[in-house]
Amino acid sequence: MAKLTASFYNRDTVQVARELIGKYLVRRLDCQLLVCRITETEAYIGRCDKACHAYNYRRTNRTETLFASPGTAYIYLIYGMYHCLNFVTEPAEEPCAVLIRGGSMCHGSETVSQLRFGKSLDQLSPYQRKNFLNGPGKLCKGFALSRLQNGLPLTGDTLFVCDSLSDIGLPSEKLDAPPSLHVGKRIGIDYAEEAVDFPWRFFVTD
DNA sequence: TTCAGGATGTACT
DNA sequence: GTACATCCTGAAC
Numbered sequence: 001m002a003k004l005t006a007s008f009y010n011r012d013t014v015q016v017a018r019e020l021i022g023k024y025l026v027r028r029l030d031c032q033l034l035v036c037r038i039t040e041t042e043a044y045i046g047r048c049d050k051a052c053h054a055y056n057y058r059r060t061n062r063t064e065t066l067f068a069s070p071g072t073a074y075i076y077l078i079y080g081m082y083h084c085l086n087f088v089t090e091p092a093e094e095p096c097a098v099l100i101r102g103g104s105m106c107h108g109s110e111t112v113s114q115l116r117f118g119k120s121l122d123q124l125s126p127y128q129r130k131n132f133l134n135g136p137g138k139l140c141k142g143f144a145l146s147r148l149q150n151g152l153p154l155t156g157d158t159l160f161v162c163d164s165l166s167d168i169g170l171p172s173e174k175l176d177a178p179p180s181l182h183v184g185k186r187i188g189i190d191y192a193e194e195a196v197d198f199p200w201r202f203f204v205t206d
Numbered sequence: 207t208t209c210a211g212g213a214t215g216t217a218c219t
Numbered sequence: 220g221t222a223c224a225t226c227c228t229g230a231a232c
Contacts, residue, residue, distance in 0.1 A: 042224070051224070053217095062217060079225045080214030086224085099224060137225045188224050207232080219221080 002167040003160040009070035013089040013096040017043040018202050020087070021181055023161050025103060026168055027143045032111055033168060034143050036103030036133055038161070040203040042186045044086070046095030051192035054095030065151050066095035073159055075140065075150040082137030083146050087154060087161075101187070103133040104206070107170055112142040179204035 004023070009016060020041050027034040046054035046066060053076075054063040065074040066088060074086040074097050086097035105112060109132075113121040116138065117128060133139045140146065145159075154160050165172050186201045 044224075053224085060217075076224090077214095077216065079223060080216075082214095082225050084224060101224085131226090135225070141226095186224075191222080192224095209229100209231080211228090213225105213227090215223105217221105217223090 002164075003155065003162045004071075006069065006071035006155055009087060009089045009154070010091060011070075011089065013043045013045050013098060014200055016087070016089045017041040017098040017200065018181070020098060020100075020161065021202050021204055022179070023163055024106065024165060024168075025100065025143075026160050026162060027145070028158050029111065029144055032108055033170075034108035034112055035106040035165070035168065035170065036139070036143075037106055037173070038100060038102075039104050039206075040100075040102035040134075041201070042099040042101055043200040044097050044099060045090075045200075049192070049198070050195045051186060051189040051198075052095065052097075057095060059095075063095060066097055067093050068151065069153075071154045073145075073149055073152040073154060075145055075147055077147060078137070083140035084136040085140050085143075085145055099136060100139060101136045101201075102203070103139055105132055106165060106173065115144055116142045179206070 020038050023038050025036050044052040046052045054066045068088050069092045070089050072088040074088050075083050078084050085100045088097050090096040110121050152159050182203050183199050184201045
């Protein structure tokens with residue numbers, strides 16, 4: 001299976017965040033594959049970014065994973081009940097990561113529906129279908145990701161990213177038009193002073 | 207369609 | 220004690 005290697009993540013964090021848009025996030029759960037196309041990311045760079053948990057190289061139990069090798073999953077609990085999935089970037093000891101903020105479902109929808117809502121796909125309201133994976137907490141819940149998966153290597157078989165669905169033996173998507181990439185300010189970091197204005201969020205619209 | 211408010215636990219001061 | 224890289228529900232429009 002062709003998955004992105006550590007060298008993909010071992011680069012400038014903003015560049016990695018931009019290039020992750022449109023790639024496929026794959027989660028192996030028991031014998032099933034859950035797959036979505038990544039539609040929204042944000043870059044966090046510890047050496048200069050007050051919004052980053054490891055700003056100014058602050059190293060605590062929670063941020064330890066951010067200092068790990070590029071291509072490691074950093075997953076933490078937020079607001080007491082939700083989790084956020086990040087990919088560690090740049091060389092080890094540089095605390096940088098890309099937050100995966102949202103996705104568009106490709107494969108395994110029924111399982112994800114059960115994980116998210118405890119209901120079958122055909123029992124969901126239109127509102128629930130529309131807001132299936134459009135947020136970091138939703139994506140983690142739907143893909144069964146929690147702190148148990150913190151530190152997992154993205155070069156393994158449990159969680160990884162690939163360029164194309166054919167890389168994992170699924171038929172390719174046919175998109176009506178190549179989605180256009182948007183750039184903007186990051187979300188939910190109003191406390192971060194000058195860093196609130198950094199244009200480090202990337203997303204596509206449907 | 208948007209809005210306010212509450213749920214919830216951990217890290218850090 | 221306070222803040223937090225969020226989400227859901229229900230009420231009003």
